[in-house]
Amino acid sequence: xxxxxxxxxxxxxxxxxxxxxxxxxxxxxxxxxxxxxxxxxxxxxxxxxxxxxxxxxxxxxxxxxxxxxxxxxxxxxxxxxxxxxxxxxxxxxxxxxxxxxxxxxxxxxxxxxxxxxxxxxxxxxxxxxxxxxxxxxxxxxxxxxxxxxxxxxxxxxxxxxxxxxxxxxxxxxxxxxxxxxxxxxxxxxxxxxxxxxxxxxxxxxxxxxxxxxxxxxxxxxxxxxxxxxxxxxxxxxxxxxxxxxxxxxxxxxxxxxxxxxxxxxxxxxxxxxxxxxxxxxxxxxxxxxxxxxxxxxxxxxxxxxxxxxx
Amino acid sequence: xxxxxxxxxxxxxxxxxxxxxxxxxxxxxxxxxxxxxxxxxxxxxxxxxxxxxxxxxxxxxxxxxxxxxxxxxxxxxxxxxxxxxxxxxxxxxxxxxxxxxxxxxxxxxxxxxxxxxxxxxxxxxxxxxxxxxxxxxxxxxxxxxxxxxxxxxxxxxxxxxxxxxxxxxxxxxxxxxxxxxxxxxxxxxxxxxxxxxxxxxxxxxxxxxxxxxxxxxxx
Numbered sequence: 001x002x003x004x005x006x007x008x009x010x011x012x013x014x015x016x017x018x019x020x021x022x023x024x025x026x027x028x029x030x031x032x033x034x035x036x037x038x039x040x041x042x043x044x045x046x047x048x049x050x051x052x053x054x055x056x057x058x059x060x061x062x063x064x065x066x067x068x069x070x071x072x073x074x075x076x077x078x079x080x081x082x083x084x085x086x087x088x089x090x091x092x093x094x095x096x097x098x099x100x101x102x103x104x105x106x107x108x109x110x111x112x113x114x115x116x117x118x119x120x121x122x123x124x125x126x127x128x129x130x131x132x133x134x135x136x137x138x139x140x141x142x143x144x145x146x147x148x149x150x151x152x153x154x155x156x157x158x159x160x161x162x163x164x165x166x167x168x169x170x171x172x173x174x175x176x177x178x179x180x181x182x183x184x185x186x187x188x189x190x191x192x193x194x195x196x197x198x199x200x201x202x203x204x205x206x207x208x209x210x211x212x213x214x215x216x217x218x219x220x221x222x223x224x225x226x227x228x229x230x231x232x233x234x235x236x237x238x239x240x241x242x243x244x245x246x247x248x249x250x251x252x253x254x255x256x257x258x259x260x261x262x263x264x265x266x267x268x269x270x271x272x273x274x275x276x277x278x279x280x281x282x283x284x285x286x287x288x289x290x291x292x293x294x295x296x297x298x299x300x301x302x303x304x305x306x307x308x309x310x
Numbered sequence: 311x312x313x314x315x316x317x318x319x320x321x322x323x324x325x326x327x328x329x330x331x332x333x334x335x336x337x338x339x340x341x342x343x344x345x346x347x348x349x350x351x352x353x354x355x356x357x358x359x360x361x362x363x364x365x366x367x368x369x370x371x372x373x374x375x376x377x378x379x380x381x382x383x384x385x386x387x388x389x390x391x392x393x394x395x396x397x398x399x400x401x402x403x404x405x406x407x408x409x410x411x412x413x414x415x416x417x418x419x420x421x422x423x424x425x426x427x428x429x430x431x432x433x434x435x436x437x438x439x440x441x442x443x444x445x446x447x448x449x450x451x452x453x454x455x456x457x458x459x460x461x462x463x464x465x466x467x468x469x470x471x472x473x474x475x476x477x478x479x480x481x482x483x484x485x486x487x488x489x490x491x492x493x494x495x496x497x498x499x500x501x502x503x504x505x506x507x508x509x510x511x512x513x514x515x516x517x518x519x520x521x522x523x524x525x526x527x528x529x
Contacts, residue, residue, distance in 0.1 A: 001429075018431060025416065025432040034469040039419040297419070302429030 001298055004116045004123040008134040008174040016141070016177055023142050023287070023294035029066060030290060040069035043300050046099040048090070049126070050076040050106045055261060055285055056126050056136070060103045063292035069300070072097070087111060091118045101300055104128070109166075122299040130164050130192075130225065136260055137170035139291040141178055143280050144215055146287070147256055152179040157209045158200075159185040160219035160241055160268050163192050164226070167260045168219060172200045185209050187241065189230040206241055210251050217258040218243050218268045234267050244270040248278070256280050352509075355500055356521040361481065361512075364497030365394065368479055369401035371495050376446055381474070383445045384412035387463055388433030390452035393514040394481055398450060411438030415449070415470075417462035437470065447473040448495075452510040454480035457491035482521055484508050 001015050011019070029035055045064040049057050057073070064071045074094075076082065081090060087106070094102060101122040104112050109129030116123040127133040145151055156175055162168045162184050172182050182200035184191065195202055203209050210216065221237065231237045238244075243257065251257075257269075257279040265271045274281060356364065373379050379402050386395030392414040399412040416433035418424075449463050460478060467476060479495035484502040500523070502508060507524040 022432050025434060028435060032470065036469065037419040038465070039424065298429045300429075301419075301424055303425055303427050 003299070004112075004125075005134050005295060005299065006112045006116060006123060006125045007132050008137045008170040008177070011134070011174065011177060013177050013179075016138070016174060019138055019291065019294050019298060020142050020145060022298060023138075023291045024146075026293045026297070027287075027290045029293070030286065036066055036068060038068050039297055039301050040064070040067040043069045043100040044098055045069045045071050045101045045103060045296065045300075046094050046097075047071060047073045047126075048094065048102050048104045049074065050081065050104075050111075051127070053105055053127070055288065056105065056133075059285070059288040060124075060126060060135075060292050062289045063296055066289070066293055067296055067301075069100075069296070072099070087115065088118055091115050095119045095121075101296065124295065124299070127166050129166065130169075131166050132170045132173075133166040133260075134170045134174070135288070135292055135295060136167050137174040138295065139284060139288045140167075140171055140217065140258060140260070141174055142291050143258065143284050143287050144180075144256065147280060147283075148214060148254075151175065154180045154214045155183065155212060156180050156215040156217060157183045157185050157206075157213040158217045158219065159206060159209075159243070161190050161221045161230075162186045162195070162219065163190045163230070164222040165219045169198075171217065172198050176200065183209050183213070185241070187231055187237070206243075206247070207250070210247055213251065213255055215256045215258060216243065216251060217260075218263075219260070220262060221264055221267055238267050242266075242268050242270065243273050245272050248273050248276065251278075254278075258284060260284070352522045352524040354520050355482075355508075355523050356498060356519075358519045361497070361519045361521065362397075364481060365397050366401055368495040368497060369398050369405060372398070372448060372477075372479070373402060373406060375477075375494070378406060379408055379410050381445050382410050383438055383442055383447050383473075384410055384450055385415040385437075385442075385447055385463075385467075386412065386450045387459060388414055388416050389515065390510050390512055391450045392434075393512045394452060394479075395448075395450040396514075398448075398479070411440065413437045415463055415466055417459060417466050420462035420465045422458060422462065435466075435470075442467065442471040442473050444472070444474050446475045446477065448477045448479055450479045452481050452512075453508050454478070454483045454491075454493050454496075455486055455508075457487045457489035460491050461489050481510060482508055 002010050029037060047057055047060055061071050099121050101124060102119055103124045103126050104115055105126040106128050109131035111128050112123050112125040125132055125134055141151060148154060158168050158171060175182050176199040184200055184202045185206050188204060257273060259269055259281050263269055263274055265274060376382050384395040384399050386392035395412045399410045402410045413436045414434050416435045418430060418432050451459060467473060477494040480493045481497040482500050483493055483496045484500045486504055505526045509522045511518050511520045513519050
């Protein structure tokens, strides 16, 4: 494993399987009465969040605490960032406080990569702009593997706002590494430039893809990132790319419905689908803590890394 | 001496990481002892049936000390301890007809030497359905050496429940304790030098039963 987790592309198949297998063993910890392991005692994990987040920040915090690490939460609101402090100066401050790992979410793609050059600890990307969100991809893969038994040859459809989605990119890269076949389904306006270079297929017609998918992952329509009209209306988007009960009925019987959250109920996913037994949405949150424990353990639990001074 | 049996690498799989640096079956550069091989060849201390004889005796001792093994739970420490615990459970069932629950207890996350090596893969922890509360837990390990693995196991148990008593069974006790820990049941006491390595091979994972003592002769 590398010292940082910045992109899902950093992970070889062996790395990814090691993380998933480790998570499999750690899942039991969340079911015990004492949900704590002493493994990262004395280590400090900083949650550096420049962008709003509920589940990812809480998930990382819970994961670090279950491994007995000390957690420092930093959010841009109410910090010196609002006084104009740069990312580098913030990073150096954290460095001086002795952070062993920095979990960063930033609105700018590439911020974690820059940060990794400034700090000695491990950098974990918790979402950077429209680039990547590797731990989300890992927890999605973990959820799929637990439900389906394996990922090799499985067909996964990722549907919706691919253009603004860091989850989509990380998932395509990781699922491809793990041997699954990914199809992106979106209106042409919501697909990124040069998507044809991604290791996946692209389709504009959801109804054509649904019947042959083992997993359908719905993406949130990210209105806060939309500065232009990408589709005529929410209703029209919902009719062509939303997952409703009719479409759910046309999926294979054991196919899964996933969503990284937060959901726009009634837009990309109907409420009855989100709450159905085939939806893994709540499970994904539970698995998020487990997978982040596995990542933190594998990055921080052992000895010095090459080029690292721990 | 590592080149004595170059083909032997295909077993001794140890995906779970090594609790003790010198624990049995863990060193990948292992070699087998052939009769008539050069004098450097490692010495087999216990061979096939010897191991089972030792386990049968331990099974009897457990029955004796716990008065029929009622409430006993056997927990093997990965990797080889797990198979040993299963074998002990089988023997006890044969002798007394009593079913003894057995499982595995991974101690990786509780080790005190985690920072000395890169993070390692975890072994399995599988507790019997009825748990360990108020039971007599017998920890089963292949080689007892520094005692640090056992200390980690005691910590792990503490997070999983509250046994009435904890006992320790080891196939081989090779001495050199670094902590105040001793075994309740020992298959064989094996005086060793710290420079030596003890390896345990079990049929279930290695296709042979043997305990081998290897002398390190590198400068």
